[in-house]
Amino acid sequence: MDAVERANVERQKRWVKDQKVGEGTYAVVYRGREASTGRKVAIKKIKVGQFKDGLDMSAVREVKYLRELKHQNVIELLDVFSSKTNLNLVLEFLDSDLEMIIKDRSLVFLPADIKSWMAMTFRGLEFCHRNFVLHRDLKPNNLLIASDGQLKIADFGLARDFADPGYKMTCQVITRWYRPPELLFGCRYYGTAVDIWSVGCIFAELMLRTPYLAGESDMDQLKTIFRALGTPTEQDWPGHTKLPDYITVGQFPKTPLRDLFTAASPDALNLLSKCLIYEPRRRISAKDALHHQYFFAQPHPSYPSKLPKCATQLATAQPLEEVDANVDMESTVAGGKGGPIKARPKRKLNSPYDDSKSRSIARRLDFTQPIPGS
Amino acid sequence: MATDFWASSHYKRWITDRATLKQARAEDLQYVDDPEHLEFLDIYFANAIAKLGRKLQLRQRAIATATVFFRRFYLKNAYCETDPFLVIAACCYVAAKAEESPVHIKNVVTESRTLFSQHYNVKNFPSDNSKLGEMEFYLVDDLECDLTVFHPYRTLMALCKKESSTDEDDETEAGEVGVGISADEGQRYWGSSEDKLEMSEAALQMAWHIINDTYRGSLCLLYPPHLIAIAAIYLTQVFHRPSRDNLSTLLQPPSSTAPHPRRSSRNAAESKKHQDPVTFLAELNVSLPLIATISQEIIALYALWDRYKDDSLPDTSSSSRQSPLSATGGCASRSRSGGTPQSEAADDHRVTPAFLSNLLMKMRENRLTDLAHPPTGRPVAVNKMLERTQAAG
Structure with missing residues (x-):
């Protein structure tokens, strides 16, 4: 055994794999812990199988970017080790995701809560963009929530760095409901603005508690967007009619956001509208968003540990598995999702909403759990 | 990256x-x-x-x-x-x-x-x-899953630009409507054209080729890529004939403090601020002695490479390099059959790929023999992969 192998065995011993909690196309996720401290982790075992097709592209991307990105609001890759013929990624253990929280009807969101989640999302995203990484699959399901309430961007399986000038990228990215119009029109040169559109959709979804722009097909998605925000004119978005897959889907008038978001503050609507600007170059950047008036106005963002949590996060007897972005949660979502690009096997979850005994509590503050970090 | x-x-x-x-x-x-x-x-x-x-x-x-x-x-x-x-x-x-x-x-x-x-x-x-x-x-x-590698190419493109190319040119090349990268982000990524060093297309090509060539050695393991890029720019200024001529006219009167009037007429057509290479390199916030060291190592690599006789010499970038160090060429042994240690010996100190292929095979054979008959007398598993699998399992 040479030094390299010894080091690997050492790393391997540091982590203990417990039960399997989910399975995706290229990985199996286990709950685990650090042997010495008992700290909970998620271990993602990348299937190499019989080595027939090599490592999955998503696995390569995920590993590539998570090895580099370290930020409070980005899921942390703690370690990597190999066992027999598998690569194992040791990730932070995160109990739920924003989608579960949005769907949990027993929870009431205060404007300050929404602001807090938005701030954490923009902070994580700004960090990615500052480091020239496009996420390309932002959706509530990929924004994981740690037990201390911190939001973490996860699933870098579609992420990539900025392309060189003139180098085409695929437009087949981002789950449909969160996909910006330029990608639906087949634009092959794009940048950070695509992620911002997704964040705008998530922002709206937090306020509405239901997906904002839920199209049934790519064509319908465009129609849904234009119905909500009005069909763009050449003035709104110069040159969009020349995009490769441009099609006309009908003329819809612009309706003020205020009509739908009746309870939102003017600042919130202003930020939302800037995230959903048609012309990608004029869409707000993550950095500018963080400096937006919305985040400085009253009420101040909720402290992460005070944010609403899912029932499952509180129930210690039946803790929810690490919700890995790679493991799709579709089976729990009524009505299906906006056509995810990646065909992933579905997984049954112990649905948090069946938990009728915890329904009655509208907003729970958790004082039972140990202080994070202690 | x-x-x-x-x-x-x-x-x-x-x-x-x-x-x-x-x-x-x-x-x-x-x-x-x-x-x-x-x-x-x-x-x-x-x-x-x-x-x-x-x-x-x-x-x-x-x-x-x-x-x-x-x-x-x-x-x-x-x-x-x-x-x-x-x-x-x-x-x-x-x-x-x-x-x-x-x-x-x-x-x-x-x-x-x-x-x-x-x-x-x-x-x-x-x-x-x-x-x-x-x-x-x-x-x-x-590789410990570290798949992000930085290369000198981007530094080169961020520091230098083609002569008389303007930002607008780049924009249309990057092409198509709806480019989503804002000017601000683009500038952070590729640099602004404001203070780039202007180089002729040929010079830029040469710098690019020098960077390609550095991968023939271990420089990519020893130095940060941006320093390698700067060393390549420096070497280009010295080796590229027109650039060197420019440089020598620039340097001739030692009293020249302001490089502006001395700019060549070609550049003078443009109104933007121009950089002369000497000031440009001096103003980069890097250790110039370190750049000199890296340049020396690149030159040493070329010296070594000169004695390496590739079977497809025109293929290597040395043909496009006008440096005095470029391989003399001409004697490319296209036939693989002749490439034996004998021919290598005949061609004083020249090393051919065929010789190295043989060497590699011998190394592995000898290694296997040694493994099978270790000093301890205990035979050892020779399949490293198998061995590792067993160890991990």
Whole structure:
């Protein structure tokens, strides 16, 4: 055994794999812990199988970017080790995701809560963009929530760095409901603005508690967007009619956001509208968003540990598995999702909403759990 | 390339020193007569990677990444203990994926088999995908999953621009409506054209080729890529004839304090602020002695390379290099049959790929013999992969 192998065995011993909690196309996720401290982790075992097709592209991307990105609001890759013929990624253990929280009807969101989640999302995203990484699959399901309430961007399986000038990228990215119009029109040169559109959709979804722009097909998605925000004119978005897959889907008038978001503050609507600007170059950047008036106005963002949590996060007897972005949660979502690009096997979850005994509590503050970090 | 270099795995874990490099080759050193042959092997492997990369139609950056993966892998492994050609194929395969231009595994296997059997006398390259898949796994494991590699190319493009190219030109090239990268982000990524050093197209080409050439040695393991890029710019200023002439007119009157009036008429047509190369290099906030060291090492690499006789000489970038150091060429031995140690000896100190292919085979054979008959008298498992699998299991 040479030094390299010894080091690997050492790393391997540091982590203990417990039960399997989910399975995706290229990985199996286990709950685990650090042997010495008992700290909970998620271990993602990348299937190499019989080595027939090599490592999955998503696995390569995920590993590539998570090895580099370290930020409070980005899921942390703690370690990597190999066992027999598998690569194992040791990730932070995160109990739920924003989608579960949005769907949990027993929870009431205060404007300050929404602001807090938005701030954490923009902070994580700004960090990615500052480091020239496009996420390309932002959706509530990929924004994981740690037990201390911190939001973490996860699933870098579609992420990539900025392309060189003139180098085409695929437009087949981002789950449909969160996909910006330029990608639906087949634009092959794009940048950070695509992620911002997704964040705008998530922002709206937090306020509405239901997906904002839920199209049934790519064509319908465009129609849904234009119905909500009005069909763009050449003035709104110069040159969009020349995009490769441009099609006309009908003329819809612009309706003020205020009509739908009746309870939102003017600042919130202003930020939302800037995230959903048609012309990608004029869409707000993550950095500018963080400096937006919305985040400085009253009420101040909720402290992460005070944010609403899912029932499952509180129930210690039946803790929810690490919700890995790679493991799709579709089976729990009524009505299906906006056509995810990646065909992933579905997984049954112990649905948090069946938990009728915890329904009655509208907003729970958790004082039972140990202080994070202690 | 992504992320901040100073916070990257590249900087934190993969910039190494000469002592480590030497230690990494300790095992191989026992099986070669002349330590210099190992340096020739560096060139030999880099050429093989570049050739395979071109067959697979990889971009230069992906080829460079594959080369860096290869060098990193052999910081932890010995040539004589592994199959470098399988490693090369795996490096290209992983690099293609890491650089967002994936190639099908079958394709890599086919191209590798053809190329290596034709030019490198490798007859036993596995025909089955799973071998390459397995090698990929070991490679990624030994790379510790650090797949983000920084290259000097981007620094070059950020620091220099083609003469008389304006920002608007670049914009239309980047093309098509709806470019989503704002001017602000673009500037941070590729630099602004304001204070770029203007170079002629040929000079820029040369700098680019010099950077390509640095991958023939271990420089990518020793120095941060931006310094390599600056060294390449410096060498271009010296080697590129018109640039050098420019430079000497610039430097002739030692009293010249303001370079502005001395600008060539060609540049004067433009109103923007121009940089003369001397001030430009001086104003970069880097250690110039270190740049000089790197430049020396690049030159030493060329000196070594001059004695390496590739079978496809016009293929190497040396033809486009006008440096006084460029390979003299002419005596390219296209026939593989003649490339034996004898012909090498006849051609004083010249090393051919065929010689190195033989050397490599001998190294591995001798290594196997040694393993089978260790000093302790206890036979050892010879399959390293198998051994590792057992250890991990």
